[in-house]
Amino acid sequence: MIKKYLLPKLYHQQLPGVLLIALLGFSSLGTDENESSSMKGSVKQVQKSIRVAGVKSAVSDDIAVNVTAIKKAIDYAGMEKADILLTPEGSLSGYTADFDRKEVRKALDKVVEYAASAGVGLALGTCFYEEDDKCYNQIRFYDKAGNLLGFHSKILRCGNHGDPKKGEINHYAAIPLRTFEFEGVIIGGLICNDMWANPECTTLPDTHLSQQLSQMGAKIIFQAVNGGRDDSEWSQVNWNYHESNLRMRARAGGVWIVTADSSSPTNLNSSCPSGVVDPKGNWVCSTESKGVQYFSYTIDIK
Numbered sequence: 001m002i003k004k005y006l007l008p009k010l011y012h013q014q015l016p017g018v019l020l021i022a023l024l025g026f027s028s029l030g031t032d033e034n035e036s037s038s039m040k041g042s043v044k045q046v047q048k049s050i051r052v053a054g055v056k057s058a059v060s061d062d063i064a065v066n067v068t069a070i071k072k073a074i075d076y077a078g079m080e081k082a083d084i085l086l087t088p089e090g091s092l093s094g095y096t097a098d099f100d101r102k103e104v105r106k107a108l109d110k111v112v113e114y115a116a117s118a119g120v121g122l123a124l125g126t127c128f129y130e131e132d133d134k135c136y137n138q139i140r141f142y143d144k145a146g147n148l149l150g151f152h153s154k155i156l157r158c159g160n161h162g163d164p165k166k167g168e169i170n171h172y173a174a175i176p177l178r179t180f181e182f183e184g185v186i187i188g189g190l191i192c193n194d195m196w197a198n199p200e201c202t203t204l205p206d207t208h209l210s211q212q213l214s215q216m217g218a219k220i221i222f223q224a225v226n227g228g229r230d231d232s233e234w235s236q237v238n239w240n241y242h243e244s245n246l247r248m249r250a251r252a253g254g255v256w257i258v259t260a261d262s263s264s265p266t267n268l269n270s271s272c273p274s275g276v277v278d279p280k281g282n283w284v285c286s287t288e289s290k291g292v293q294y295f296s297y298t299i300d301i302k
Contacts, residue, residue: 051296053085057069063107085124087260101129123141125224128140154174187219191225196245220299229270239270258297261274
């Protein structure tokens with residue numbers, strides 16, 4: 001069984017992003033001097049492809065049900081020959097800090113081992129108690145062999161604007177923003193409100209985390225979402241706000257954004273679109289707004 005629960009080092013990991021291969025042109029006879037000069041030092045960028053997959057699963061507080069849903073998504077990712085699968089916020093534990101810690105640890109082992117056997121990396125949304133006895137709302141990143149790369153913990157945790165502050169800001173701890181290397185590409189993670197800093201429930205400053213990740217060299221940002229929704233007009237207002245933020249922040253940072261919301265309850269539209277936004281702010285892949293959905297897309301990075 002694969003068991004890796006160590007708290008990652010609290011620093012920003014700076015890693016090289018793109019490999020460059022210098023192609024030097026040489027000629028023995030009859031080469032024009034200008035031609036020879038222009039060929040020398042010419043550089044060609046190598047394009048790196050990462051195939052991503054995502055699932056809009058119906059996240060619940062039933063861990064066994066969540067495990068089954070994640071395994072189905074891993075099966076889908078494997079069939080799609082995806083390198084990495086993104087799941088929604090809290091997709092393993094449920095979106096809560098009140099869960100059976102031992103059960104979640106065992107469930108995590110099962111899911112990671114299952115993904116490794118399929119050769120699929122994970123950007124796994126779950127709440128989790130680390131060795132410091134603090135609960136973190138996380139995206140846990142695993143490589144295709146099941147090795148833990150580290151985790152992103154939600155930073156802009158939601159709360160009210162009253163005194164005292166109420167909400168998840170009191171239930172989850174946070175660590176500094178960082179990046180990870182997956183298959184030679186620098187990636188980052190954000191969770192739900194980290195991306196858009198909803199003014200109705202954000203008590204901390206919006207430090208534009210997507211821009212920070214871009215400046216740290218991230219080429220792809222994986223966003224796990226589990227937003228509130230109902231059948232009112234304001235759910236549509238929130239959807240529009242979330243979608244606009246996704247497109248504008250992708251464009252502003254010149255980054256790919258892969259995002260997956262929960263689909264629970266399945267009879268309502270999700271709180272935001274799920275799919276892939278390119279660095280120009282365009283949707284290149286998206287799902288239906290209701291129900292359990294899957295998506296996959298090959299991202300080419302220069």
